[in-house]
Each structure stands twice: as structure tokens, then as C-alpha cells.
Amino acid sequence: MTKVIIRGSAPQTGTISWARSYDLGDAAGRLPRDLFIAAYGPDVVLSDIDAHAFYDLQTLRRGHVARTRLPPVDFDGILNLPDGDRPVRGTVAVHIIAYACGFVVIRPTLRFDRYQGDLDYAALHQLERAFWRYDYPLRWHVPGCPDGLPGGVRTLMNWAFLDLYERARGATPSPRRLAEWAYEGIQGCDRLHELYAAGRLSYPFPVSFGTQFELVEPAFDGTDRLPRRIAPALLRADPGDLTAEPVNVEDDSDLVCWYLEENQALTLTGTGRVDDELDVVDIDRTQLLEFLALRRATLRCVQRDTQRVLTERLQVTRAQIEHWQHIVASTTDDYVLHDRIGRLIEPLRRHYAQEVRMRDIRHLEEQVRANLAWFQERIDTAADWTGGLVGAAVGAAALVISLQDVVRIVIATLVGVPPGQVGERYGLLIAAALLVLVLLSFLGSLLVIKRLSSRLRPFSAWRIDRRRRWFA
Numbered sequence: 001m002t003k004v005i006i007r008g009s010a011p012q013t014g015t016i017s018w019a020r021s022y023d024l025g026d027a028a029g030r031l032p033r034d035l036f037i038a039a040y041g042p043d044v045v046l047s048d049i050d051a052h053a054f055y056d057l058q059t060l061r062r063g064h065v066a067r068t069r070l071p072p073v074d075f076d077g078i079l080n081l082p083d084g085d086r087p088v089r090g091t092v093a094v095h096i097i098a099y100a101c102g103f104v105v106i107r108p109t110l111r112f113d114r115y116q117g118d119l120d121y122a123a124l125h126q127l128e129r130a131f132w133r134y135d136y137p138l139r140w141h142v143p144g145c146p147d148g149l150p151g152g153v154r155t156l157m158n159w160a161f162l163d164l165y166e167r168a169r170g171a172t173p174s175p176r177r178l179a180e181w182a183y184e185g186i187q188g189c190d191r192l193h194e195l196y197a198a199g200r201l202s203y204p205f206p207v208s209f210g211t212q213f214e215l216v217e218p219a220f221d222g223t224d225r226l227p228r229r230i231a232p233a234l235l236r237a238d239p240g241d242l243t244a245e246p247v248n249v250e251d252d253s254d255l256v257c258w259y260l261e262e263n264q265a266l267t268l269t270g271t272g273r274v275d276d277e278l279d280v281v282d283i284d285r286t287q288l289l290e291f292l293a294l295r296r297a298t299l300r301c302v303q304r305d306t307q308r309v310l311t312e313r314l315q316v317t318r319a320q321i322e323h324w325q326h327i328v329a330s331t332t333d334d335y336v337l338h339d340r341i342g343r344l345i346e347p348l349r350r351h352y353a354q355e356v357r358m359r360d361i362r363h364l365e366e367q368v369r370a371n372l373a374w375f376q377e378r379i380d381t382a383a384d385w386t387g388g389l390v391g392a393a394v395g396a397a398a399l400v401i402s403l404q405d406v407v408r409i410v411i412a413t414l415v416g417v418p419p420g421q422v423g424e425r426y427g428l429l430i431a432a433a434l435l436v437l438v439l440l441s442f443l444g445s446l447l448v449i450k451r452l453s454s455r456l457r458p459f460s461a462w463r464i465d466r467r468r469r470w471f472a
Contacts, residue, residue, distance in 0.1 A: 009118075009119070009120050010112070010119045010120050010121055010123070010124055010215065011112070011215050011216055011217045011218070012112060012113075013112060013113075013215075013216035013272070013273065013274065013281070014111075014112045014213070014214050014215040014216055014274075014281065015109050015110065015111050015112065015212075015213075015214045015274060015279065015280050015281060016109070016110050016124060016127050016128070016211065016212070016213055016214075017107050017108065017109040017110075017211070017212040017214075017280065017286065018107065018108055018109075018131045018153045018154075018157070018208075018210070018211055018212075019105055019106070019107045019208070019209040019210070019212065019289060019290060019293045020105070020106055020154065020157050020206050020207070020208045020209065020293070021103050021104065021105050021106075021206060021207045021208075021209075021293050021294055021296070021297030021298075022103065022104050022106065022161045022165075022206045022297075023102065023103055023201055023202050023203040023206075023297075023301060024098075024102045024103060024104060024165065024168075025102075025165070025195065025200050025201035025202055026169070026199075026200050026201075027165050027168040027169050028102030028103075031063045031064070031066070031100060032063065032064070032065055032066030032098035032099060032100060033046065033063050033066040035066070035098050035164075035168055036066055036068050036096075036098065038167070038168045038170075039163075039164050039167035039168040040068070040167065044068055045068065045069070046066055046067065046068050047066075047067035047068065047069065047095075047277060047278070048277075049065055049066065049067060052278075052283055052287065053338050053340065054283075054284065054287045054288075054337060054338055054341060055336060055337060055338060056335065056336055056337060056338055056339075058336075059336050062100075063100075064099065064100040064336075065097065065098070065099055065100070066097070066098050067095065067096070067097045067098075068095075068096055069093055069094065069095050069096075069279075070093075070094040070095075070096065070160060071143065072091045072092065072093055072114075073091065073092050073093075073094060073108070073140055073141065073142055073156065074089075074090070074091050074140075074141045075088075075089070075090060075091070075092060075138055075139060075140045075141065075148075075156075076088065076089040076090075076138070076139055076141075077136070077137045077138035077139050078137040078138075079123055079126040079127070079130075080126060080129075080136075080137070081122050081123065081126060082122065083122075086117070086118070086123065087117065088115075088116075088117055088123070088138070089115075089116040089117060090110055090114050090115040090116055090117075091110075091114040092108045092109060092110045092114075092156070093108070093109050093111070093279045094106065094107070094108045094109075094156070094157075094160050095107045095108075095109065095278065095279070096160065096164060097290055097294075099294055099331070100330070101294075101298060101326075101327055101330040101331050102327070103294055103297055103298060103331075104161065104164070105290045105293050105294050105297075106157045106160050106161055107286075107290060108153060108156055108157065108160075109279045109280060110127070111274050111279055113274070121230070121233040121234065124213065124234055125233065125234060127211075128211040128213075128234065128264070130152050130153050131152060131153045131154065131208070131210065131211055132152070133152050134151055134152050134154060134155070134184045134185055134186060135151060135152070136151065136152040136153075137150075138150070138151065138152065138153075140155065140156045140159070142156070142159055142175070142179070143175065144174075144175025144176075144178075145175045145176065145178075145179045147179075149179050149182055149183075150183075151183065151184065152184070154184050154206075154208070155182050155183060155184050156182075157206075158181070158182040158183075158184055158189045158191070158192075158206075159178060159179065159181075159182035161206075162178055162181050162182055162191060163178060165195075166178070188204070188205060189204075189206075192204040192205075192206070202301070202305075202323075203301040203304075203305070205301070205304065206297070207293070207296055207297035207300045207301065208263065208293075209263065209289060209292065209293035209296065210262075210263030210264050210265075211263070211264050211265070212264075212265040212266075212267070212286065212289055213234050213264075213265070213266045213267070214266075214267045214280060214281040214282060214286075215230065215266070215267070215268050215269075216269055216270070216271065216272045216273075216281060217230070217268060217269070217270060218270060218271075219270075220257075220268060220269065220270035221270070222254030222255065222270070223254075224248070224257070226268075227248065227257040227259075227268055228245065230266075230268060231245070231246040231248075231257070231259050231266055231268070232245060232246065234264070234266055235259060235261055235264050235266060244357065246259045246261065246266070247259065247351065247355050249347050249348060249351045250347055252347075255269065255270070256268065256269045256282075257269075258285060260289075260348065260351060260358075261357075261358060262357075262358055262359065265285075265289055267281065267282050267285055269281070269282070284341065284344060285344065288341065288344055288345070288348070291337070292361070294331060295331050295332060295361065296361060296364070298327050298328065298331040299328065299331075299332070299361070299364045299365055299368050300364070301327070302324045302327055302328055302368050302371075302372075303364060303367060303368050303371070305324065306324065306368065306371035306372065306375065307371070309375075310371065310374075316375055316379075318379055321372060321375050321376060321379060324368075324372055324375075325372055328365070328368055328369065328372065332365055349362075411429060411433065
């Protein structure tokens with residue numbers, strides 16, 4: 001394997017982005033556009049989704065997706081480089097994409113032209129680490145918080161989500177309180193778990209895609225010589241971390257190299273500029289990664305929920321299963337995207353299927369659907385059992401009603417009075433006798449149903465013997 005570069009200047013044109021998905025909980029009962037208007041007011045600037053030609057016509061007309069960008073956020077701090085700490089300063093643009101399924105994707109993006117200081121591959125690698133280290137020595141200067149938010153990139157993303165969530169619900173927490181809520185430790189964001197405990201969020205664990213690099217390198221000549229040096233420098237933690245080289249998703253193109261790993265992505269091209277609206281070089285691949293981040297988030301959330309129910313043997317309701325099915329069905333359809341995006345989806349599917357070091361998202365979807373099918377089967381079985389019990393109860397009541405005259409005659413014979421006077425003198429005794437008969441009849445029916453349903457025989461004995469004789 002080519003030695004990993006940890007020194008050398010990075011290109012002057014490029015971006016680094018981080019993506020993470022959050023559940024909107026009880027703030028999800030409106031269209032994405034209305035969500036942003038409720039949170040940021042009627043003057044909120046929404047991105048022109050139509051102009052990007054990424055989603056299909058129905059998705060656009062129905063308003064199932066909306067995007068906005070928060071005011072720029074300045075940051076400063078220290079990068080922990082191998083040759084010593086380096087001061088860092090810059091400005092990020094925070095993009096928020098809301099989906100009608102009840103999730104949002106938050107993407108802070110740092111453009112190279114808004115980075116102050118020496119930018120090399122070692123610095124880019126540490127900015128990637130700043131996403132995963134919750135205590136990375138950075139500080140984000142968000143509005144209303146003079147001291148800033150300390151910590152890694154996920155603290156900034158928590159702040160952006162909680163600010164959106166509270167505003168959408170009509171609450172206005174103080175900037176200091178919001179900053180306290182946004183802190184993320186080794187076990188996650190405590191505020192999200194508090195909202196989950198209060199029943200306001202369904203999923204307290206956001207799901208992260210990770211980091212995306214975009215580099216416009218004029219020296220790129222369409223061959224793999226430069227990519228084979230750059231990709232390991234950004235997508236490997238250190239020279240001895242993993243001996244295998246990153247795999248180019250689009251090895252049939254001489255205009256761009258696209259690397260996609262479990263939590264990292266790299267787009268390398270020879271020409272291009274940063275789009276002033278989305279703050280990225282390649283808007284198609286970036287939006288596809290946002291869509292993948294959404295899909296992974298919804299599947300992971302449902303997978304965690306269903307797995308917890310299975311492991312801990314918890315109760316589950318039909319409404320909960322319907323909620324899971326709605327989330328999965330609404331976020332796993334590639335045809336909600338524009339047809340031209342298929343040219344990127346198909347190579348991506350091939351990459352997931354062939355790259356053994358990546359977990360295929362289709363396997364996650366299959367596991368989730370298998371869990372849901374198991375729950376649905378159990379619910380249907382319980383419904384059939386309940387139907388049997390109701391039938392047994394109705395049958396027992398009908399049987400006892402038909403035996404009322406017999407009960408009267410028996411009681412009259414036992415007490416030695418005419419049958420016509422039993423109802424007047426022994427009404428309570430008749431009622432008690434009928435009740436006992438109903439209970440005995442119901443318990444008998446229940447015992448028969450349980451015995452028959454617990455030992456099912458798919459094939460009768462005579463059919464088995466007949467087949468044995470036939471094949472003999």
C-alpha cells in the first residue's frame with residue numbers, strides 16, 4: 001500500500017462536511033416547509049429544492065423535503081496534530097434538511113476559503129476526528145452565547161437541532177440553557193434522553209453518517225496516481241490502521257474519483273467551484289449522501305427499537321408496528337429521487353455489494369423488515385387467539401342460555417317445588433348456576449383451543465403414509 005500522506009498542503013478549493021440525522025418526535029406533525037416557518041418565522045430563507053433536480057416531481061410538489069441554512073457560525077480552537085498543536089479558526093455553514101418522515105439531517109460545512117490558517121492533509125484529518133471526539137478542543141460561537149459551545153462538531157449539531165426543535169414547538173429557551181443542553185458526552189446528549197423519557201422524542205440517539213471531503217485538485221489527470229496518495233491520507237486514521245486501500249466507487253470515470261466508506265466520503269475532481277447555495281462542490285453526490293444519512297438513520301432507529309423489544313421481551317402495540325412500518329416504507333424508496341440520480345445510485349449499490357469492509361445498508365433494511373414481519377406475525381397470531389377466546393365466550397353463553405329450562409327443572413327437582421315457582425323463590429340460585437355453567441363452558445372451550453393450537457400438524461397422517469407409499 002502507498003504510504004499515507006500526513007504532510008503537504010491541501011488544495012485551495014474544497015470543503016469538509018459532517019452529516020447527522022435526528023428524530024423530530026412530536027414536532028414532526030407538519031410539512032418540512034411549515035416546520036421551518038414555525039421555527040424561524042415567515043421570512044426564513046428556504047433553498048430552491050426544484051432547482052437542484054434531485055427529487056422527483058411528486059416529492060417537490062407535495063413539499064416532502066425542505067432545506068434551509070442557518071447564519072454562519074464562527075469557530076476557533078486547537079487541532080491536535082502529530083507535530084504539535086495548531087491554532088485553528090474558521091466559519092461553517094449549517095444546513096438543515098427536513099423530511100416528511102419526521103427526521104432532519106444537519107450538515108455543517110467548512111469551505112476552504114473560510115478557513116484561516118495553514119490547511120494541509122494533517123489538518124483535514126484532524127477536522128475529521130473532531131466529529132467523533134466529543135471533547136475536541138474547539139469552540140463554536142453560536143448566537144446569544146458569548147462563551148461559545150465547547151467540544152466537537154456533534155455539539156454544534158445538537159445545538160442546531162435543539163434550537164430548531166424548541167422553536168418549532170413554540171418554546172424559547174435562553175441561549176445559555178440551549179448551550180448546556182447541546183453538550184455531548186461519551187454516552188450521548190443528555191437532553192435528547194430527557195426528551196425521550198418525557199415522551200417527546202421517539203429516538204434519543206441521533207445517527208451519524210460521518211465526514212465528507214471534497215477536493216478540487218488541478219493536478220488530477222484522470223488517472224489513479226494522485227487519488228491513491230490522497231485517499232489514504234484522509235480515509236485512514238494512521239499509516240498502520242488498515243492495509244487495504246480505499247475503493248473508488250466510479251472507477252469508470254476519468255473526471256471524478258468518489259470514495260465512500262462506512263463513515264467517510266471523498267470526492268476528488270480536477271475542476272470545479274463551491275456552490276454558493278449549498279456550500280459544496282458536487283451538489284448531486286452531497287445530496288445523495290444526505291439521503292443515505294436519512295435512510296441509515298431511520299433504519300438504525302427502527303432496528304434499535306425492535307432489537308430492544310426482542311432482547312428484553314417488551315410489549316409492543318399494533319400502533320407502534322404501524323409507526324415503524326411507515327418510517328421504513330417512506331425512506332427506502334429510491335424512486336422518490338430524480339431519474340438522472342440513478343447514474344449514481346447503481347454504482348453505489350455495486351460498491352456496497354462488493355466492498356467487504358462496508359456493511360451493506362440493504363442488509364440493515366432486510367433485518368429491520370424481518371423484525372417487523374415477526375412482530376406482525378405475532379400480533380396476527382394474538383389476534384387469532386383473541387378471536388378464538390371471543391368465540392369460546394359467545395359459544396359458552398349461547399350454550400348456557402339454551403339450558404335455562406333444564407337448569408330450572410333440575411333445581412325444582414332438588415328443592416321439591418313446582419318448576420313454575422323456581423324463578424320466584426330461587427332466582428339467585430338459578431343465576432349462580434347459570435354463571436357457573438358459563439365459566440365451566442368457557443374454560444372447557446379454552447382448554448380445547450389451547451390444546452389444538454399448541455400442537456399443529458401441517459400434514460395429516462394418512463397423507464404422509466400415502467406419500468411414503470408413492471415415493472417407495
